Amino acid sequence: MSSKDDIxxxxxxxxxxxxxxxxxxxxxxxELGRKRSNETIDxxxxxxxxxxxxxxxxxxxRAIYYTLSGKVEKQTEEEKIVSPSDNDTLNGIRQLxxxxxxxxxxxxxxxxxxxxxxxxxxxxxxxxQIKDLREQLGMSLEQFMSIFRDYILQHYELISGxxxxxxxxxxxxxxxxxxx
Numbered sequence: 001m002s003s004k005d006d007i008x009x010x011x012x013x014x015x016x017x018x019x020x021x022x023x024x025x026x027x028x029x030x031e032l033g034r035k036r037s038n039e040t041i042d043x044x045x046x047x048x049x050x051x052x053x054x055x056x057x058x059x060x061x062r063a064i065y066y067t068l069s070g071k072v073e074k075q076t077e078e079e080k081i082v083s084p085s086d087n088d089t090l091n092g093i094r095q096l097x098x099x100x101x102x103x104x105x106x107x108x109x110x111x112x113x114x115x116x117x118x119x120x121x122x123x124x125x126x127x128x129q130i131k132d133l134r135e136q137l138g139m140s141l142e143q144f145m146s147i148f149r150d151y152i153l154q155h156y157e158l159i160s161g162x163x164x165x166x167x168x169x170x171x172x173x174x175x176x177x178x179x180x
Contacts (some may be wrong), residue, residue, distance in 0.1 A: 004044040006032070007069065011068070019068040022057050109137050111151050118178065124136075126177045130165040155179060 010031040015021040023038060025045065030043075045066075048054045057067045117136045122128045132154075134144040143162055149166075152158075155178065159165060162174015 003040075004047060007041065007048070008053070011048075011066075015068055017068070023068050024064065024066070046159070106138070108159045109139065109147060111148070113137060114148055114151065118176075122177075127159065127175050129162045130174050130176060131163050134164070152176060 007028060011023065012021045014027055014031060019035060025041070028041065028045075029035065029037060045054070049056070049066075054066045055069050056064055076142050097099075114133065114137070117133055118128050121136060122130050125176050130144075134141060137144065139147075153166075156176040157179055158168070158173035159175040160171050160173055162172065165172055165174030165176075167173070
């Protein structure tokens with residue numbers, strides 16, 4: 001036996017809570033795992049029609065196409081407001097994502113990480129190639145430049161050469177040295 005609440009849940013699942021998607025009684029039966037309708041389903045659909053929860057959109061032969069009424073869509077938008085208990089749940093989920101994200105991708109790289117790697121990689125005269133820094137930090141060129149571009153321009157001297165780096169006035173600057 002399917003109750004009226006079960007049918008409402010099925011309708012919301014089929015339509016996604018919007019009044020633009022049509023559905024038939026066959027769609028409801030398919031979602032409920034039934035092949036034939038019974039009095040309970042017919043009665044529940046009749047009640048939902050009378051209450052204004054659903055409306056008849058069109059008829060094609062024996063098929064009747066329903067949609068949600070506009071009132072229902074507004075109610076579902078109001079229900080989407082997050083309550084304090086949901087906020088605690090969201091914080092818990094966010095914390096789990098942060099833990100797994102750092103476990104698999106590592107913590108985000110900082111300027112201190114760049115400076116530490118620079119101190120390890122630099123040669124006797126203080127030169128380090130940007131490519132070596134980037135590879136040591138385990139980042140793509142796009143990631144590296146988006147995070148460290150401005151910092152490098154402010155705190156390091158650019159030296160022409162290298163395989164990847166900054167292009168300014170047609171010259172590739174792929175070697176850096178800390179400013180004194």
